Amino acid sequence: MGIIKALGLVFDYLKYDEEGNVEDTQRAIDDVSLDIEEGDFIAILGHNGSGKSTLAKHMNALLLPTEGTMWVEGIDTSKEEKLWRIRQKAGMVFQNPDNQIIASVVEEDVGFGPENMGIPTEKIWKRVDDSLKAVGMLSYRNHSPNRLSGGQKQRVAIAGVMAMRPKCIVLDEPTAMLDPIGRREVLDAVHELNREAGVTVILITHYMEEAIEADKVFVMDNGKVVMQGSPREVFSQVETLKSYRLDVPQVTELAYELSQAGVKLPQGILTIEELEEALCR
Amino acid sequence: MPIECKDVSFTYAPATAYEIHALKNINLRIEDHEFIGIIGHTGSGKSTLIQHFNALIQPTSGTILYNGEDIWGQNYNRRTLRSEVGLAFQYPEHQLFENDVLSDVCFGPMNQGLTREEAEPEARKALLQVGFKEKNFLKSPFELSGGQKKRAAIAGVLAMNPKILILDEPTAGLDPRGRDNILDQIAELQSVRGITIILVSHSMEDIAKYTRRLIVMNQGEVVYDDAPHEVFSHYEELEKMGLAAPQVTYLMNGLKKRGLPVDLKADTVAEASKSILKALREVDSPLLKEGGSHV
Structure with a gap:
């Protein structure tokens, strides 16, 4: 079993009337089974409302399955007494950094998690140092978070999660609000954590370019996992992706259009360099 | 109705330790029916600039002319200006506050003096124009998805029949199809209704696809103001400003x-x-x- 495993996962959002009776149900996750290996970098794609955020919230027991089971490092997330252990193993980073930062000094914000876990003070500082260093924000430790750029804030939020030493970090559109450089900074930091610290990364994104460096890509539609495979396998299916309201990276689309027009190109081109190479052979 | 900025500067918290020169000597002219993109990294002054266009912020120095008139002149009616120059902010959830979507979109035109009966057709028209489905008109804003909220917020501005529509990152957080969809509809407003569109975006791909003029802000100054492909040819300089092509x-x-x-x-x-x-x-x-x- 991998670090995160789902079997027959189903989740219904319930709507209640004024008496508290269930008025309506909406199925957000529909029979999802997946198995994520420790140390993998996973990207989850899907249009708005496809169920990817709902799935992510199951990975640290913010939501519990209506049917089926979710395991985080072998622990069934529906076991209430294990809740805090699960949340320490799988940390979560959301879209808006302003909603995640709570302290008035960067280092205190990062120390909040481990302090809450009852870690002794000197160890907290060690963790704060390590986490800030890992995301390249050590020199900002005494700064006020509200003077940081979006990308810097989001890296502080990631350091805050890292300080709890999770095995796995789930990022729900962490770059949606950032400018191009901020986006790059955050992605580089996440890749570094994955490579250096061996943290399993689950990245939910709408930017196809961010998914090409993943080990594996899952595509969700209508609450189901409809495609999975390496980025190359997934992105070579341009038409199928478009039918799920998604896109491919701009160069992949260009390569696809050129090959439609009769240019002989290999399938599934993902980067500028690959296309350049293929065209100038 | 053209907007003109003459030597516009703006300073936050002037003469204090927190003084920030957000805009420095901006000179530009926005003509009718243009589709303009504005890019700049976080803190470059682009949001400050667009808030000057409909008089939400008064410049520290310099003049802003709308249709040749100084919008901070003594007898100038800024209320009319604000309904002609509509601004849709980045976070739609901050803009919706009524019990249902239709009432929310009616708020603008009613504020302009229309009765609810008169406002409703305007609101319906605006909602349909941004691709908002009629079956969702009476839903609470809280029941909407991110894309629907954005559409509702844009409709709220559009219902006031603006001549100029300023959109601050209208597509952040939307999936690719939703992104194309909203931008296609905005482009249609520009070509069919002749509305001037000013689009603030972090997506260079969207800017390249839709706009015909691109303004680049850096450290409170306009560093480029040209056709997008001309601006993007300076990609190395753009990268130094935290941007890209x-x-x-x-x-x-x-x-x-x-x-x-x-x-x-x-x-x-x-x-x-x-x-x-x-x-x-x-x-x-x-x-x-x-x-x-x-x-």
Whole structure:
């Protein structure tokens, strides 16, 4: 079993009337089974409302399955007494950094998690140092978070999660609000954590370019996992992706259009360099 | 109705330790029916600039003219200005506050003096124009998805029949289809209704695809104001400002360096595809042999 495993996962959002009776149900996750290996970098794609955020919230027991089971490092997330252990193993980073930062000094914000876990003070500082260093924000430790750029804030939020030493970090559109450089900074930091610290990364994104460096890509539609495979396998299916309201990276689309027009190109081109190479052979 | 900025500067917290010169000596003119993009990294002054366009912020120095009149002149009616220059902010959830979507969109026109009966047709028209489905008109804003909220917020501005529509990152957080969809509808407002569109975006690909003029802000100054492909040709300078060019621009420059005679102006997939095909034919590329006949 991998670090995160789902079997027959189903989740219904319930709507209640004024008496508290269930008025309506909406199925957000529909029979999802997946198995994520420790140390993998996973990207989850899907249009708005496809169920990817709902799935992510199951990975640290913010939501519990209506049917089926979710395991985080072998622990069934529906076991209430294990809740805090699960949340320490799988940390979560959301879209808006302003909603995640709570302290008035960067280092205190990062120390909040481990302090809450009852870690002794000197160890907290060690963790704060390590986490800030890992995301390249050590020199900002005494700064006020509200003077940081979006990308810097989001890296502080990631350091805050890292300080709890999770095995796995789930990022729900962490770059949606950032400018191009901020986006790059955050992605580089996440890749570094994955490579250096061996943290399993689950990245939910709408930017196809961010998914090409993943080990594996899952595509969700209508609450189901409809495609999975390496980025190359997934992105070579341009038409199928478009039918799920998604896109491919701009160069992949260009390569696809050129090959439609009769240019002989290999399938599934993902980067500028690959296309350049293929065209100038 | 053109907007003109003459030597506009703005300073936050002047004469204190927190003084920030957010805008420095801005000079620009926005003509009717333009589709303009504004880019700049976080803190470059672009949000401060657009809030000057409808008099939400008063410049520290300099003048802003709307249709030739000083909008901070003594008898100037800024209320009318604000309904003619509509501004849709980035976070739609901060803009919706009524019990249902239709009432929310009615708020603007009612504020302009229309009765609810008069406002409703305007609101319905605006909602349909941004692709908001009629069956969701009476839903609570809380029941909407991110894309629907954005549409509702844009409709709220559109219902006031603005002549100029300013959109601050209208597509952040939307999936690719939703992104294209909203931008296509905005482009239609520009071409069919003749509304001037000012689009603030972090997506260089969207800017390249939709706008015809691009203003780049850096440290409170306008550093470029030109056709997007001209601006993107300075991609190295853009990177120094925390920005970038579309992927296609990098590709075209790379191909050119390697001897393929492509057009560096191409900054969208469609243009690039055309230019590459032409260049491949010119060099009689082996990639075109057999099966290339229908090109």
